[in-house]
Amino acid sequence: xxxxxxxxxxxxxxxxxxxxxxxxxxxxxxxxxxxxxxxxxxxxxxxxxxxxxxxxxxxxxxxxxxxxxxxxxxxxxxxxxxxxxxxxxxxxxxxxxxxxxxxxxxxxxxxxxxxxxxxxxxxxxxxxxxxxxxxxxxxxxxxxxxxxxxxxxxxxxxxxxxxxxxxxxxxxxxxxxxxxxxxxxxxxxxxxxxxxxxxxxxxxxxxxxxxxxxxxxxxxxxxxxxxxxxxxxxxxxxxxxxxxxxxxxxxxxxxxxxxxxxxxxxxxxxxxxxxxxxxxxxxxxxxxxxxxxxxxxxxxxxxxxxxxxxxxxxxxxxxxxxxxxxxxxxxxxxxxxxxxxxxxxxxxxxxxxxxxxxxxxxxxxxxxxxxxxxxxxxxxxxxxxxxxxxxxxxxxxxxxxxxxxxxxxxxxxxxxxxxxxxxxxxxxxxxxxxxxxxxxxxxxxxxxxxxxxxxxxxxxxxxxxxxxxxxxxxxxxxxxxxxxxxxxxxxxxxxxxxxxxxxxxxxxxxxxxxxxxxxxxxxxxx
Amino acid sequence: xxxxxxxxxxxxxxxxxxxxxxxxxxxxxxxxxxxxxxxxxxxxxxxxxxxxxxxxxxxxxxxxxxxxxxxxxxxxxxxxxxxxxxxxxxxxxxxxxxxxxxxxxxxxxxxxxxxxxxxxxxxxxxxxxxxxxxxxxxxxxxxxxxxxxxxxxxxxxxxxxxxxxxxxxxxxxxxxxxxxxxxxxxxxxxxxxxxxxxxxxxxxxxxxxxxxxxxxxxxxxxxxxxxxxxxxxxxxxxxxxxxxxxxxxxxxxxxxxxxxxxxxxxxxxxxxxxxxxxxxxxxxxxxxxxxxxxxxxxxxxxxxxxxxxxxxxxxxxxxxxxxxxxxxxxxxxxxxxxxxxxxxxxxxxxx
Numbered sequence: 001x002x003x004x005x006x007x008x009x010x011x012x013x014x015x016x017x018x019x020x021x022x023x024x025x026x027x028x029x030x031x032x033x034x035x036x037x038x039x040x041x042x043x044x045x046x047x048x049x050x051x052x053x054x055x056x057x058x059x060x061x062x063x064x065x066x067x068x069x070x071x072x073x074x075x076x077x078x079x080x081x082x083x084x085x086x087x088x089x090x091x092x093x094x095x096x097x098x099x100x101x102x103x104x105x106x107x108x109x110x111x112x113x114x115x116x117x118x119x120x121x122x123x124x125x126x127x128x129x130x131x132x133x134x135x136x137x138x139x140x141x142x143x144x145x146x147x148x149x150x151x152x153x154x155x156x157x158x159x160x161x162x163x164x165x166x167x168x169x170x171x172x173x174x175x176x177x178x179x180x181x182x183x184x185x186x187x188x189x190x191x192x193x194x195x196x197x198x199x200x201x202x203x204x205x206x207x208x209x210x211x212x213x214x215x216x217x218x219x220x221x222x223x224x225x226x227x228x229x230x231x232x233x234x235x236x237x238x239x240x241x242x243x244x245x246x247x248x249x250x251x252x253x254x255x256x257x258x259x260x261x262x263x264x265x266x267x268x269x270x271x272x273x274x275x276x277x278x279x280x281x282x283x284x285x286x287x288x289x290x291x292x293x294x295x296x297x298x299x300x301x302x303x304x305x306x307x308x309x310x311x312x313x314x315x316x317x318x319x320x321x322x323x324x325x326x327x328x329x330x331x332x333x334x335x336x337x338x339x340x341x342x343x344x345x346x347x348x349x350x351x352x353x354x355x356x357x358x359x360x361x362x363x364x365x366x367x368x369x370x371x372x373x374x375x376x377x378x379x380x381x382x383x384x385x386x387x388x389x390x391x392x393x394x395x396x397x398x399x400x401x402x403x404x405x406x407x408x409x410x411x412x413x414x415x416x417x418x419x420x421x422x423x424x425x426x427x428x429x430x431x432x433x434x435x436x437x438x439x440x441x442x443x444x445x446x447x448x449x450x451x452x453x454x455x456x457x458x459x460x461x462x463x464x465x466x467x468x469x470x471x472x473x474x475x476x477x478x479x480x481x482x483x484x485x486x487x488x489x490x491x492x493x494x495x496x497x498x499x500x501x502x503x504x505x506x507x508x509x510x511x512x513x514x515x516x517x518x519x520x521x522x523x524x525x526x
Numbered sequence: 527x528x529x530x531x532x533x534x535x536x537x538x539x540x541x542x543x544x545x546x547x548x549x550x551x552x553x554x555x556x557x558x559x560x561x562x563x564x565x566x567x568x569x570x571x572x573x574x575x576x577x578x579x580x581x582x583x584x585x586x587x588x589x590x591x592x593x594x595x596x597x598x599x600x601x602x603x604x605x606x607x608x609x610x611x612x613x614x615x616x617x618x619x620x621x622x623x624x625x626x627x628x629x630x631x632x633x634x635x636x637x638x639x640x641x642x643x644x645x646x647x648x649x650x651x652x653x654x655x656x657x658x659x660x661x662x663x664x665x666x667x668x669x670x671x672x673x674x675x676x677x678x679x680x681x682x683x684x685x686x687x688x689x690x691x692x693x694x695x696x697x698x699x700x701x702x703x704x705x706x707x708x709x710x711x712x713x714x715x716x717x718x719x720x721x722x723x724x725x726x727x728x729x730x731x732x733x734x735x736x737x738x739x740x741x742x743x744x745x746x747x748x749x750x751x752x753x754x755x756x757x758x759x760x761x762x763x764x765x766x767x768x769x770x771x772x773x774x775x776x777x778x779x780x781x782x783x784x785x786x787x788x789x790x791x792x793x794x795x796x797x798x799x800x801x802x803x804x805x806x807x808x809x810x811x812x813x814x815x816x817x818x819x820x821x822x823x824x825x826x827x828x829x830x831x832x833x834x835x836x837x838x839x840x841x842x843x844x845x846x847x848x849x850x851x852x853x854x855x856x857x858x859x860x861x862x863x864x865x866x867x868x869x870x871x872x873x874x875x876x877x
Contacts, residue, residue, distance in 0.1 A: 066875040131752045212741050222877075225706040228603070229868045229877055231610030311772075382614075390618050477573050477620060478599040488580060488602065493744035493775060 029358070031346045036365040039343075039405045042372050045380030046244045049237040061238035066222070070239070074218045074246065076136055077143065078201045084144045085200045086193050088293065089151025094181065095286050097159040099277045107290055111152050112517045114297040116509040118466040118483070119146035120209025121502045124490050125301030127213050128308065139216035145297040146210065147203050151196035157520045158192045159185070164274040177277055198254040205247060206373030208469050209487060219243040223375050224469060240376045247371045305502055312496030319497060321480050326504055329465050329481040333508075335396065336403030336464035337457040340411040343404050344456065348415035353424070363412070370409050377405050378470035394476050402470045403460065410459035418452020419445075455519040458512040465508055482508070568595025570809045575612060575621040577605040577708065578667070578796055582831040583625055589825065590816045596809050605631035605708030606864055612801065613638045622804035623813055625666065625797070628712035629658070630864035632797030636662050642802040645811045651818040656795050656836035658860030663799030665859070666817045667826055668834040670852050671713050671792045673782040674765055675757035676750050685782050689717065689759070689790030693732030702738045702746045702758035705876045709743055709761050709794070714871065715862040716792040720855055723870070730874035739876075744768075748775040759790065763832035766845055770832070785853035793854040795836065 050058065061067075092111045095101050114122070123142045127133055133141070162185065170184045208220050219239055226236035279286055309316070347366060351359045369377070381402055385393040392398050422445050430440035468483050475484070482505045489498035576583045580602050587598040601621070603611070609631030612619050619640075626632045635641060641662040649657065649664055656665035673685060680700075686692055692701055703710050718726045738755055740746045746758035747765060762783075768776040784790035798817055800810040816822050823840035826833050834842050834849050842849065871877045 061872075064873075064875065066872075066877075069875075131748065132754050215740060215745075217739075225877055226872075228607045228706060229711065229871075230865075231607055231614055233610065233868075235872050235877070386614055386618075393615075393618075394620065472603075477601040491742050491745075493742070493748055 025354070028346055028350055028354075032350050032359075032362050035343055035347060036362045038401075039366050039369045039408060041384055042369055042377045042380040042405060043244075045383060046241055046372070046376065049234075050241055053234045053237060057234055058238045058241065061235050062242060067239070067242060070217060070219050070222050071242070073136060073139075073216065074205060074243075077139055077204050077218060078250075080136075081140055081143050081147075081204050082197045082201050084140065085148040085151050086197050088144065088148040089153075089196060090155045090186075090189060090193065092148070092152050092290065092293070093155035093159050094185065095290065097156055098185075098274055099279050099286070100283075101279060101286055101290075102283060103287075107294075108156070108521075109517065110294045110298065111156075111290070112149050112513065112520075114146060115149045115153075115462070115516070116506050116513040117146070117298065117301055118209075118502075118505055118509070119143065119203075119207055120213060120466075120468065120483075120487065120490075121305070121505060122146045122297070122301040123210035123213045124486075124495070124498065124502065125304035128304045128495055129300055134215040136216065138214045139211055139218075141296075142210050142214060143204055143207060145293075147200045148297070150199050150203065151193070153516070153520050154192040154196050155189055158189055159274070160521070162188055162274055167274065194254055194257065198250060201250050202247060202371050202373075205243065205250075206375070208375065209483075213490065219246070220373050220375055220469075223373075223379075227375070227379070227473070236379065240379060244372050244376055247373070248368070251368065251371050305499055308495045308499035309503065312499055316496050316500050319500070321485055322500060322504070325480045325482045325485045325501065326508075328479055329483070329505075329508065332396070332399060332403075332471070332475075332479075332481060333461045333464040335400045336407065337411075337461040339400045340404045340408050340460040341415070341453055341457055344408050344411035344415050347408075348412055348419055351412075351416055352419040366408050366412060369405050370407065374402070374406050374467060374470040375473075377402050378473040381470075382473055394474070396476055399471060399474045399476075399479075402474055403464045403467065406467070406470065407460040407463045410463060411456035414452045414456030414459065415449065418449035418456075421452075422448035451519070451522075455515060458515040462509055462512040462516075465505065567809045567812055569597075570806050571597045571599065572622045572806055572809050572813055573599050573601065573620050574623045574625060574813070575608045576600045576602050577608050577624075577626045577631065579627070579831060582667075582825070582829065582833070585825050585829060586813075586817050586822055589821065590813055593816070593821075594809070594812060596813070598813070606634070606711065606868065609634045609864070612640060616640075617803045619801060619803055621801050622806050622810040624663075624799050624801060625817075626708070627669075627796050628708050628794045629665075629797045629859035630712055630715045630862040630867065631708060632663050632799055633658070633860055633862055634864050635799065635801075636660060636860070640802055642800045642804070642807065642810075644800065644814060648811060648815040648818060651815070652837040658797075659858050660860045663797045664814065664818060665795035665836045666798040666814070666822075667796040667831075668836050668849065669709070669761040669763055669794050669796065670783065670834070670849075670854065671790050671794070672760060672762045672765070673757055673784060673790065674747050674750050674760050674776075674779050675782060676753055676755075676779050678778065679753060680756035682780075682782070685757070686784075686790075688784060688786070688788045689713070690721075690729060690788075692736060692759075693729050695732075695736070698736045699738060700756050701736065702740055702749055702755045703733075704740050704742050704746050704760070705733075705737075705871060706739070706741055707743065710759070711864060711867050711871070712794045712862065713759065713789065713792050715864060715867045716794070716855065716857055717789040718863065718867060718870070719857050719861055720789050723866070727870050727874065730870055730876060734874050734876050744775065747779065751775050751778045753778070761794070762846070766832035766843070767830065770830070770845070783847070783852055787853055787855040789855060791852060791854050792857070793834075793849065793852060795859045796833070797859070 096104055096108045096111065101107060122145060126142055167180050167184050170180045175183060206220055208224055211218055212221050219242060223236050223239045226233065226239060230236060347363055351363050381398050385398055427440045427444045430444045431437060435443065466483055468487055471481055472484055482501045486498050486501035486505065489501065574583065583600060587600065590596065591598055605626045605628055608624065612621055612624060612635050624632065624635060643662055644664055649661055652664045656668060675685060714726065717729065740749055743760040743764045746760050749755050750758050762781065765776050765781050768774065798814045800807065800814060804810045818837035820838040820840060823835035823838050826835040827840050827843055832843055832846065868877060
């Protein structure tokens with residue numbers, strides 16, 4: 001989702017906003033370099049594992065049948081799961097945005113809503129409804145239902161922005177509805193599909209809780225198992241190296257196939273809203289399909305949750321850890337969101353105001369790190385803090401740092417598009433009136449980018465509140481978050497005790513998802 | 527800035543030495559009602575690396591805290607994870623006390639030389655059978671290996687006589703375990719001690735082919751109960767906890783104790799130890815002493831954990847068969863090796 005929104009911003013426009021006279025600021029550049037180096041710590045960790053543990057030790061741990069099994073599972077998950085998410089996400093977006101579907105507004109919300117249900121909560125719902133669920137089929141079912149909104153949201157936002165004249169032209173040339181969709185609409189969604197697909201793929205590779213609950217083994221679940229059996233031992237690191245390689249391959253693949261074609265409308269004037277296709281006889285079919293999708297993605301998890309809430313009764317709500325977990329989750333997620341915004345701001349500033357090769361490289365560094373699964377980031381920070389800065393070991397700082405590494409692109413993407421839309425001319429006018437550069441920025445530019453800051457913070461906070469593996473490994477002693485408490489109860493099969501934590505997680509996530517949803521709709525006019 | 531806490535520690539240590547010399551220890555039955563040794567600890571903080579069940583340790587911590595005024599912070603994790611973590615942390619470890627579900631992870635830390643000797647009045651509360659020969663840690667509870675089975679899918683007569691039988695191809699896809707958990711790894715470590723590395727390695731290779739993996743003993747039992755698989759190897763108390771509650775995950779199942787000193791009859795000792803690097807030695811020793819005291823062990827007898835008490839002559843919950851009827855193999859917990867076990871399991875492709 002992140003990649004999509006940035007990439008669709010017309011490139012030329014950014015250059016124009018940056019004033020030609022702006023000096024390259026050495027301080028800003030230095031700051032961004034420091035940030036890039038800091039977030040590259042996990043990448044350095046993976047490299048140093050290979051160097052320090054040594055190939056002779058790693059090779060037998062990498063080339064063994066178990067790794068083959070995990071490779072098959074993880075690759076099949078991505079190869080089947082991503083196209084499924086893309087099909088459902090794009091199909092849903094097209095139905096909601098471009099057809100006269102009955103109850104469009106409601107469907108638009110319902111298709112985004114699964115984002116508020118963490119994948120491991122959804123998995124818990126499924127496994128308590130269908131106890132035998134497991135294996136690749138189970139993994140695909142749970143993951144697809146949890147992650148298709150990551151394609152749906154950017155696809156819907158892009159479809160809303162499409163210039164309808166292309167479609168009208170195609171239609172006038174005699175193309176039917178399907179023809180128009182495949183030859184005109186779909187190619188214009190390429191960025192949303194590749195970007196959303198990449199985000200889904202990275203989520204699939206790094207998901208732990210959802211798959212652990214249904215006994216589906218991937219690299220990430222196997223690394224956690226190794227961690228629990230040997231802490232940061234060589235076998236865990238060896239699996240980590242392989243997983244990091246898969247993620248990097250995906251990243252490169254996405255970057256090199258995204259292409260350079262420009263799909264955004266160029267020139268003045270704003271596009272008209274697209275026309276809506278009558279569905280005719282297929283309307284009931286479309287409604288049935290969307291209804292089934294919503295039933296599976298929201299209905300099943302929420303019904304299971306409801307069942308366990310009833311079973312647990314009031315007693316489940318008197319767990320003394322509930323209050324602590326709410327407070328600590330909000331503090332950690334809030335701290336992570338604030339820190340990610342603070343760290344992403346200089347990077348975004350450099351990228352928008354002083355674009356160029358250096359800015360692109362530094363920005364890219366942050367993407368590479370965040371594409372590594374949280375478990376690897378956590379393993380890296382455990383090892384690095386223990387060896388080099390023991391004072392930071394098991395402190396809130398390390399957890400927040402991990403959240404920054406994992407979720408920084410979410411903040412970066414929002415801030416970048418916000419900054420790109422804040423004309424530098426206004427700031428210059430304020431300076432011409434005698435304001436210092438800093439005062440001008442705070443008084444003029446800051447208010448303009450507040451919505452972008454809000455959306456970025458919502459995205460990071462949402463991720464941080466649902467984060468499980470890094471929080472489990474790095475949190476200070478005595479920390480209880482909703483996610484870790486839910487996890488310890490649900491993995492002990494104490495489903496009734498787990499239910500209140502799941503409900504609170506969903507309630508906390510709902511406002512963030514609402515912000516994202518309205519933000520994605522606004523862009524149509526922006 | 528560390529002066530205040532260290533003053534307290536020195537005072538506390540001095541006080542406990544004086545009390546020990548004055549012969550205060552020894553009467554296990556009255557420890558809980560003697561407030562004198564704990565008064566001096568009030569205000570100190572203990573960090574407990576806890577691999578035991580969170581609710582059980584929380585009960586112990588709450589009770590001890592109320593009695594002594596010591597504040598306890600738990601870090602919850604799994605046996606091997608926390609054990610290896612303590613080793614990685616070395617002398618900088620924030621942990622004062624380490625509690626495990628099983629003994630191999632405790633031996634791991636012990637073998638790294640990181641445990642302090644336990645006070646003799648702590649050790650005196652636990653009989654030799656439930657503590658290691660080294661005296662650097664003690665058993666705090668015990669748990670028995672059992673076979674949980676679904677009589678609708680497998681008759682009692684068909685059940686294996688020994689854990690080793692499960693290597694037979696006839697058992698393919700018919701039994702479950704949670705190999706990622708410390709519980710199962712402790713059972714394998716007992717097998718390693720009893721049968722040797724080659725036999726264990728062979729058995730693990732067969733297990734890889736035959737068994738179905740679940741994450742957690744409760745999940746194994748739930749699967750057996752749901753009829754997904756005929757039987758599983760777990761510890762006894764998951765079943766008793768569920769039976770005492772809703773029976774949601776055990777109503778359709780029965781237990782079979784293998785006895786006969788089989789590796790599958792292994793009684794695993796949960797461990798408690800004090801870190802040598804702890805700056806709160808007195809409070810840490812007092813906490814382990816409390817756990818193994820009558821009050822601490824009564825929590826096992828009357829509480830919700832259904833583990834076996836091992837100290838202060840407390841008898842188990844009446845629902846449980848007596849420990850001495852289980853005919854468990856005799857193993858010195860100090861000899862169990864967790865690293866070798868995880869290596870063998872990794873080699874076999876189970877981890």
